[in-house]
Amino acid sequence: MGTGKPASAELARSHDERSSSGHGHGHGHGHGHGMSVDADRRWLAAALALIGTFMVAEVTVGLIAGSLALISDAGHMLTDAASIVLALVAIRLAARPARGGYTYGLKRAEILSAQANGISLLVLTVWFTYEGIKRLITPPEVEGLLVFITALVGIAVNVAATWCISRANRSSLNVEGAFQHILNDLYAFIATTVAGAVVWLTGFTRxxxxxxxxxxxxxxKAxxxxxxxxxxxxxxxxxxGTDPDQVGxxxxxxxxxxxxxxLHIWQITSGESALSAHVLVQPGADCHAVRGxxxxxxxDEHHLRHTTLQVDHSRPEPGTGTHCDDPHGTVHRSGRA
Structure with missing residues (x-):
């Protein structure tokens, strides 16, 4: 009685109505609106153009100067460019409407992008750590002045690229992944600038x-x-920051x-969470009013708008049999019988 789970056709219709009115899904970001998505794409594309152009120049200078720091920065910038491309593709996929077997659409394409960005950073960490230790043991000749000048230009480029991505929607883990790539590259260029100055002024190539x-x-870290x-x-x-036991x-x-x-609480994608639960109420209570x-x-208190609540009376009424005798997971009881 009063389950809160309508038949599949009604549920689909209700889902569409809630989505269109803006009350069905708790988007913490603007990806439900075409204008915001287009703005994200423009900012990401601008950052990609800056990074791609400078990356080619940095690889060339790094090889000439014999600087691992510059080459590592260029490698990091390559992952920056890849992360932005992934983010752009993921935004396009996530914007597609739900259909067929993909009842949430392709929203988790953004999370795949974020995970790919994270894994690529970890893989590069291993390689640069190995190369860095090897060069500490046997340091090659490095053109300090060339490294210093190039790194200064790199700081300016990364500041511009970081600003571009900061203007996009960072509540998306997908966009945040690209942002972290660029921000870490900015820190890396600062370290490389210092290293270039040290090599140039002191000759300490390590x-x-x-x-x-x-x-x-x-x-x-990133x-x-x-x-x-x-x-x-x-x-x-x-x-x-959400404790299911406290919510229960x-x-x-x-x-x-x-x-x-x-009671289940999970994330569909960044900024969009969902909850489902089975609720038993006192005999004679208004199931619809309780669910509301x-x-x-x-x-209002947990920012959970995508909810599915099955509400039944705590004792089966004649001809129903709605009482659940085998609940799963943690059971929260009020003490009211």
Whole structure:
């Protein structure tokens, strides 16, 4: 009785109506609106143009100067460019409407992009760490002045690219992944500038290898963060900062609610979470009114708008049999019988 789960056709229609009115899905970002998506694409494309142009020049100068720090920066910029391309592709895929077997659409393409960015950073970390240690042991000749000048130009390019991506929607883990790539590259260029100045002014060529190791450390930090956050979404963990037990206790404390079980909270993609639960209410209570009250609490206090609540009476009424005798997961009871 009053389950809150209409027949499939009605559910699909309800889903479309909620989505069109802006109340069905809790998008923390603007990817539900064409204008915002187009703006994201423009900012990402501008950053890509800056990075691609400078990367070619940096590889050339790095080879001439014999600088691992510059080449490592160029390698990092290559992953920057790849991360932006992935982000652009993911934004296009995520914007496609849900159809067929993909009931959420392709929204998780953004998370695939973020995870690919994180893994690429970790792989590059291993290679640059190896090369940096090797050059610490046997330092090659490095043209310090050339490294210094190129790194200064690199700082300017990365500041511009970082600004471009910061203007896009960073609540998306996909865009945040590209942003972290660019931001870490900016830090890397600062380290390379210092290394170039040291080599130029003192002749201490190991400074170049030390700068490359600093770059590797920054890559490891950013890469692990992206892999961890995207992994949480793939494993359908609750959003960071959301405690399912606390949510369950809050729901069961509402008027007429006797028990809450089969409670699941997960992220569909960054900025879009979902919840489902089975709720038992006191005999004779208005299931629809209780469900409306719970949806309001979830929406206003936990920013959960994509919710599916099955609401039944705590004891089966004649001819129904809606009582769940085998609940799964943590069971929250109010003490009201």
């Amino acid at each position: 400074a170049d290898a030390i700068a490359a190791l600093v770059v590797a450390a920054l890559m490891a 890469g692990w963060s992206l892999v961890r956050e995207s992994g949480r979404i793939f494993l359908e963990a609750a959003p960071a 206790r809050q729901l069961v404390a509402r008027p007429d609610v006797v028990e809450v079980h089969d 009250d719970l949806e309001r609490v979830l929406r």
